[in-house]
Amino acid sequence: MVLKCGQDDGPNRGTYGKLICTNFKISFLGYCASEEEPLFKNKVIGENDITLQCVDQLYGIYDDRRKPLCNQLRRYPEKIIIHCKDLRVFHFCLRYTKEEEVKRIVSGIVHQTQTPKLFKRLFLFSYATAAPKETEIKNQTVMFDTIKDWRQELERTKGNLKFKAVSANEDYKVSKKLPPYFVVPMAVSEESLLEYQGKGVPIWCWSCHTGAALLKMSAFPKEQDDSASQMQKIFLEGMYKTVNKPPYEAMKLEELSSSLPSLQDIQTAYTRFKQLFLVDNSSDFWDTDVKWFSLLESTNWQEIIRRYLRKAIEVIDLLEAQNTNVLLVEENASDLCCVISSLVQIMMDSYCRTKLGFQSLIQKEWIMGGHAFLNRCNHLRQTEREEVPVFLLFLDCIWQLVQQYPPAFEFTETYLTVLSDCLYIPIFSTFFFNCQHQHDTAVTGGSCDAESSPLSFISVWDWSVQFECKAIALLNNPLYAEKPKLDKIQRKTTKFKHQRQLSLPLTPSKPPPKRGFFKEETDQLIKNILGKRISRLITSSDELQSTSREFYDNWHSKPVDFHGILLPRLEGPGIRVWAQRYLRWIPEAQLPGGGTIAAATTILDTMEDVQGLQKKVDESHSQVASSEVETPPLMRNEDRRRSSLFPFALLQRHSLKPVLPTSTWKDLGSEEDLASRDDDFVEIGDV
The missing domain is CATH 2.30.29.30 (Pleckstrin-homology domain (PH domain)/Phosphotyrosine-binding domain (PTB))
Structure with missing residues (x-):
């Protein structure tokens, strides 16, 4: 008690x-x-x-x-x-x-x-023995656990002309970290896959409508003896020559480990960042209120989000404007590769911005891509060094896009917030394994006995397990601008025009523009004067200017096509704090009747009114209009309880903000001491 x-x-x-x-x-x-x-x-x-x-x-x-x-x-x-x-x-x-x-x-x-826990002692396994068998329903999320799923994805993206789905790893002969089925360039042989356990082989992620493709590759370990290193170098050169032959486009390597914040940087930044929101009492909250933005900046979390979004834009520039294949390279191709490849597809492929498309993307790039959720979420309490919120960083990047272009997404920010919570619910198997091999071994219990009944793991994509229909409706965006379906004749006549709307015209790559507004010497002088903080801002803007600034500016100068490419705004306030997730449990941070939910509620009410009036017009179209037409109420009584914390909390009690910051009045001493002290003498000087 x-x-x-x-x-x-x-x-x-x-x-x-x-x-x-x-x-x-x-x-x-x-x-x-x-x-x-x-x-x-x-x-x-x-x-x-x-x-x-x-x-x-x-x-x-x-x-x-x-x-x-x-x-x-x-x-x-x-x-x-x-x-x-x-x-x-x-x-x-x-x-x-x-x-x-x-x-x-x-x-x-x-x-x-x-x-520290044993893997088989997780509650996930206890629940799986009693869980009901999953029933497959049509039009469900694509799980990418069959070769058919991969072939269909190749066909959808028109990548089947240059790439093929392989089953060489069906029994995990090639690698335990790779999925049973994946896609490689046509010219890659099965012997090449077996030679180095899939390392050094370009694996297909997605194909652009220009014909260029996004690929990823596991890098060889850097510390090798000379003979092994030489053999691997020869293997890589042979692989590059194979892929660079026609009909493949030119290829650009992106070494993500050297061009992006490391896993350690992400972990350090998030550790500082989350402390702003783990508030024990109101005094602590108001203590940080005066210096909140400087504390936020010092965490570096927003800057890391900006850099990952910028890298995705650079990759899109190569794929779209320069018609170049992009090969993402990382040690295991299962952390930073997952973030960048997923962001690129979200920004370029409108299908991935639908609810089912987004879930299928996560299955393809994260689950089958071998992201180590067990270690990265530290479910076993054994690997604190490996606990890095990579998937949360990805969701935060997606939220930036959702809040900048709401009509482009079929799901809401509430959907993303709920998905982030699902990382820690141990009845769903989706985010509790390091790779598909570990999942498959757990299903069978490690035994080859055909008679033994496999465990029944539940997928997180079955939202009915967690929510009723009314709550599930809050995950779907009613303002989503659904893509109009054109008949065959319209498609033929508008095909070329549609491609022009999707992107910039395909032009030969131009030399990068000059750096910033200042010369090199002036730039260095300003950096020395203004210090590291301003230096970081200057450098971050120059990075984009030196690579894809023209592409970025040109895109933002045109009207947004919600079914074409989406490029986020990176400057200044474009990158914001995901308030619904991070502030939802802090009553002092809520806006009663305000925030994004208030605007969305007003729009939904108006839509409902228009639909109601349209229905009445349709019903009375053949009749004489009646003067006694009831107008639906514009203000819903139940909406008055809503705040910026909706739907995770009812309108909560506010604590009054002190006139002086808490830190200031603490420095003044006790009330008795303050009353007995003489007034400080201040010389006003000549008036």
Whole structure:
């Protein structure tokens, strides 16, 4: 029995209830029934539920001091604070709990969340033994687990003329990190795939309408002896010659590890960034209010997003304007390659901006692409160095596009927020394996016995497991500008024109424009004077100017085609904070009746009114118009409860912002001391 405290509740205030810890989640069951149900109810995870994988940090309060909780506890805390990976913060007061119960619950939570786990001990496996068998429905997400799926994707993108789907890895003979089926250039032989376990072989991602293709490749390890290094060099040269022959276009290599922020940079930036949102109380929130933007900039998270989007634009320039194949190179081609290849397809292929297309893209590039979700999310609590939010970085980049071009996407920002939460729900197998081989081995239990029943893992794409129909509707964008379907005659007449609308005309590549507005010497002088912060901004703008500035500026000078290429705005306020995900649990940050949800609600109400009036016009078209026509209400009563935190929270209580920042009045000392002090003498000087 514990007391769940709010951010500003005193030691004797809160909700009394029972705290439970299982091998699935930590749950609080309050005795006081909540006044209203959440508007966006999840059937799997309740408002007061925390899955074990979602726990980020545990803290104990000892004599008003906060200390991290570890496995070896000499003394039990008066209060336990849980920081979650979805940025919720829970406070549980243990002062009124029996000593034996305190020991049991604290030890249980620490053991379940801090102790390294065995892979087969994850709740995912316990649930899979009892889960219902998945039923395949038509028009579902393409899983890319059959060679047929890959061939259909080749046909859809017109890549089947130069590339082929292979089944050489069907029994994982080539590599355990590669999927059973993938696509390579026509000229690549099966012997080449087997020679170095798929390393050094260009693997197809997507084909552009110009004929150029996006490929990726696992690089050979840098530290090799001379003989092995020489053999690998000869192999790579032979592979490049094979791919560079007609009918293939010229190829440009993009070494992502050297041109983009590293995994360590991403991890460091996000660790700083999330601290801005893990708020323990209102005082902490208002303390950071005055310097919030400088703190945000110092995390470097927004700059990393900008650099990844910029790299995607550079790749699109090569594919679209320069008609050049692009080969993304990374050590295992399963981290930075996943981000850039996915962003390029989202920006260039309108199909990937539909809900099913986006889910199919994640299956192709991330799940089958071998992104190590188990390690990157640290589900086993064994590899803290490898815990890097690469997939979250990708979703944040997509959110930037969604908020800049809402009609171009069939899904909403709520969909992206929910998807980020699904990383930590251990009943879905989608984000809990390092590769497809690990998944397939887990399904069969590692046995070759045909009679043994395989485990039944659930895919995260079955949204009905988590939400009712009314909640699922919030994942779909009603303002999506659906692509008009043209008949065959119209397609033939407008084909060339449509390609011109999609992109710039295909012109030979021009030499890069001069750097910025300043000469080299002046540029260096300004950098020295203004310091590193301004230097970074100058450098970041010059990077794009020296590569794809003309392409970027030319695209932004034309009207946006929501079914063509989309290029995000990178300058200044173009890159924003994903407020719905990061601020949704902070009552002080909400805008009652405001934010993007207020604008969307107004538009939806207007659309509903227009549809209602149109229906009445259609019904009374053959009749005499009646003077007693009821006009539907423009303001919905239930919408008044909504805020910028919708749909994740009802309108919450605000804490009053202090007239002076908290840090300022703390420096003034106590009230008694302030009252007894003389006024400071200030010389005004001559008037």
